Amino acid sequence: MESGLILKSISFSYSNHWNLDGISFGIQKGEIVGMIGPNGSGKSTLLRIMDGLIRADTGEVLLMNRPISSYRRHEIAKQIAMVPQESIFRFNFSVLEVVLMGRFAHRGLFPFEEKEDLEIARESMLRTGTLDLARRSIHELSGGEKQRVLIARALTQKAQFILLDEPTSQLDIRHKVEIFELILSLVQAQGFGVMVVSHDISLAAQYCNRMLLLNKGRMHRIGSPAEVVTTDTIREVYQCPVLVDKNPITQTPRVTVLAKRTAADIAI
């Protein structure tokens, strides 16, 4: 169980409000782990610690049994790819150029792409359904298209682990499902280990093998979606009246947010 991306009693003091503390878990190849929690509970920070972008105050992140701090950036890039929450491109790069940027860590001193890079980019775009966007400017894309392009870029890194920071937050329901389907198909086909931060709890519960509920920088619960997503846990952590029942089709937990008035009526 030690071969994946492992966090060992991580703590990190962020601001005066709260600290990340006592974070220990790992993700293995071939599984999708969902990270949920209220705004400001430390999800993005934790993701950045997992990628070695920020160093934890105490504890360590182990990547394939080695502390992540012992890796150079380009070595990490070959192991972990990250899909950021939003990416702002100030300049007018084409989709293909953006996707090829993922090959950076694999290129040596010669600054130009080789045939192999183009093939990998092509394959990544094929898998994410972005091949016909190749020549478009990154600025012309819709939110869903852009997100898929960023996933394609992550794929060209040929990493073992992919971390996604709220990839569905800007999308409508159809595109949310598309992104989760894409993640699932990639994990099934290529055996990535995936960690995905999401506010779409019910949807994430249908796709994730495990979920981690974060509250004010601490792990509130980790386990199967049914263990983590319950009326009690969600109500306690989000401070909001909810009803969690089972989705009758998939049997995964389903979260219904209740209007304050309804909640008062039924005395929750």
Next chain:
Amino acid sequence: MRGARDQLVTPMRVVSIGIILSVVLVAVAFISLSMGPAEVSMGTILGWCAGMGSVDQTTSMILADIRLPRILLAGLVGFTLSLGGVVFQALLRNPLAEPFILGVSSGAAIGAIGGIVLGLGFSVGVPMLSFISAMATILLVIGISSRHGGLESSTLLLTGVIVNAFFTAVIMFFIATASDSRLHSMLFWLYGDLSQSKYIQFSVCLPLVLIVSGVIYFFSRHLNLIVGGEEPALQMGVEVEIVKWIAFIGISLVTGVVVAFSGIIGFVGLIVPHLMRMMLGPDHRLLIPASALGGAIFLVAADTVARMIISPSELPVGVITAFLGAPFFIYLLKKRGSRWNQD
């Protein structure tokens, strides 16, 4: 829309565009060589270059001692300022960043004036101080304008304006206290002046500029990623801090030296990279050499205009670049607003 430039940057493309621009540069240089109060025909110039034909003493002197050093320095200065513009725009992720607008040129000028006042030598001491104060200015401007670890476009530009205003006042103080005989040349120098060009300046600048642009070019792919954000770049394997420091130091070095010799020439680093980006796309592997060569062409042409336009008097070349650059800046600001999502 990207139109005709939606092809990837390949070594072939970089080399061929490099050759085309170099040919244009040489052509513009020859035209510039022929122009001036004393017209020299192109045939005479070609003959003079080849060491053939009969060229009288005076013509030979005009070409060799007055026009040629000036053209060479103009090309190198334009090359450097435009390179500085591209690199600042990439590192600060802001298409309006440029050595002059950010106050770096006037910062370098303060150093140069300080060097003159202290009586340092013009080939090492003055450029050295100029470099140090250019570097300090960059750090100052970035330090003032960064908030929450990010650099916001309007804050950055505003900081540049303020720093510029302050430094200009300091320079004015020095000029006011200078003896009258030096006043005129200092005022010209303040607006960017190439009339005092000498071969020695060119030969001091050339190796520095070549080394720095080589190093910068090595990082062109890194800059492509940094443009998309520092954290994504880090995540994809770029050692962002190292690249940033090397680039800032390199650009301060060459900008500082160039300002010491040519004064404050604004907007070159804004106009040329912008046009090149529109024509050739944002990939720095092509954009860097194209902008640098384009900057050389632009400044040689602008300096020729500065020599000719009110002949037999001359204008400082910075007047010409500002005439073109300031409206261009306003046009960009109007067209894009302050959000800068579009190229």
